[in-house]
Amino acid sequence: MYEVSTMKSYQRALKTLASGNAYELTFYQSSVSKPKARVYMQAALHGAEIQGIAVIRHLQERLAQSDLPFDFKLLPLANPAAFDTKMGEYGYGRFDPRTGMNWNRGFVNLLSASDFFEAFECERFINTHAHLGYDQAIHVFEHALKERLDILVNASAGQPPETQLALILHQEALDADYIFDLHCDSISKPYLYTPQYLLNKRLLNFTAQHFITTPCRFSPCFNQAVFYPFWHFTEQWNRHTGETNVSPKKAFTYELGSKESYCSETAKTTLDGILNYVTNAHNPVSQAWWCTEDDYHRLRAPRGGIFELSCELGKVHLEKEDIGVLHTFPGQEASLPIAYEDTFIPLTVTASPVAHQGDELVKIMTRYQEVS
Ligand SMILES: [Zn+2]
Known part of the structure; x- marks a missing residue:
């Protein structure tokens, strides 16, 4: 049992089920007078x-003991239906089992047209709001996005479950300055996806040592859907005014390590890193690596087999160093070593060694650089 008594909570209804039961989201909020x-x-x-649940639990405990000068909105269980869905021993969690839809691919581009409104005309908006200055104008811009999102949420009750869930999560996160979407990968080192504009030494506050930078383009995953409109707006604004503003949204997808694993001790240090990033009070000296999303490669099985990893996740490897081997059965082609032609850092390996042709085996950072 953990203490959350200082936090207010509220529920948002999700779909009702044939059985008469219903899913809902429970948000926890704490606020201070001048956040x-x-x-x-x-x-x-x-x-x-599930490791993110452990991180949020620690944060709730921390907030129960002492205030931090920030407003927090926490959602420990962002998808209760997926959390409940198991196939045998394991959670099936990434996909809706009925449709195969990835739960993190249903987020909308708020600048695009919908059944209810036209595409957002950034240029025109900037022309009519340039006199406000960037800080004020982006606030008005956020409000305009909120209106569009509210319309979509109000019309979402009959939409597919992943669409309804995505719209509600987007709505809850829209006005935050720091946004953390806590995930895990297959068997994985901890790493973060960060928009390119946040690439600087401050990232060294995180305990993770690997960062994948995302470009200014829309993707229907939560993190990118949240930060993309603000980044696009900021680039347009800078082009229009000659200024060098940086989007105020600090939005991350944090892959906390391997799925199906829950460790309270690790969660504590992870949370320390997150709070160090948010408070920005330290001058971290650790070493970390980054590469662009385009240089973060999935290596897939060139043929079917049983994959055995022979490299160490998170470590720098030289070109042609073995990543692993794809074992085959007697009478088939010889077992196949898996390698890469350049230096690389492997971050993840498939949780199931049974690999059909085309299945993802590992994800590796290439053309990586040191965070500085
Ligand atoms: Zn995930």
């Missing part, structure tokens, strides 16, 4: 990726 910023954190959007 330095708003922090939004959600966990387990993919049901089997």
Whole structure:
């Protein structure tokens, strides 16, 4: 049992079920009188990726003991239906089992047209709001996005479950300054996806040592759907004014390690790193690596077999060093070593060694650089 008594909670209804039961989301909120910023954190959007629940529990305990000068909105269980869905021993959590839809691919581009409104005309908006200055104008811009999102949420009750869930999560996170979507990968080192504009030494506050930077383009995953409109707006604004503003949204997908694993001790140090990033009070000296999303490669099985990893996750490896081997059965082609032609850092390996042709085996960072 953990203490959350200082936090207010509220529920948002999700779909009702044939049995008459219903799913809902429970948000926890704490606020201070003059917050330095708003922090939004959600966990387990993919049901089997549960380490984020441990991180949020520690944060709730920490907030019960002492205030931090920030407003927090926490959602420990972002997708209760996926959390409940198991196939045998394991959670099936990444996909809706009925449709195969990835739960993290249903988020909308708020700048695009919908059944209810036209595409957002950024240029025109900037022309009519340029006199306000960037800080004010982006606030008005956020309000305009909120209106569009509210319309979509109000019309979402009859939409597919992943669409309804995505719209509600997006709505809850929209006005936050720091947004953390806590996930896990297959068998994985901890690493973060960060928008390119947040690439700087401050990232060294996190305990993770690997970062994948995302470009200014829309993707229907939570993190990118949240930060993309603000980044696009900021680039347009800078082009229009010659200024060099940086989007105020500090939004991350944090892959906390391996799915199907829950460790309270690790969660404590992970949380320390997250709070160090938010408070930005330290001058971290650790070493970390980054590469672009385009240089973060999935290596897939060139043929069927049983994959055995022979490299160490998180470590720098030289070109042509073995990543692993794809074992085959007698009478088939010889077992196949898996390698890469350049230096690389492997971050993840498939949780199931049984690999059909085309299945993902590992994800590796290539053309990586040191965070500085
Ligand atoms: Zn995930």
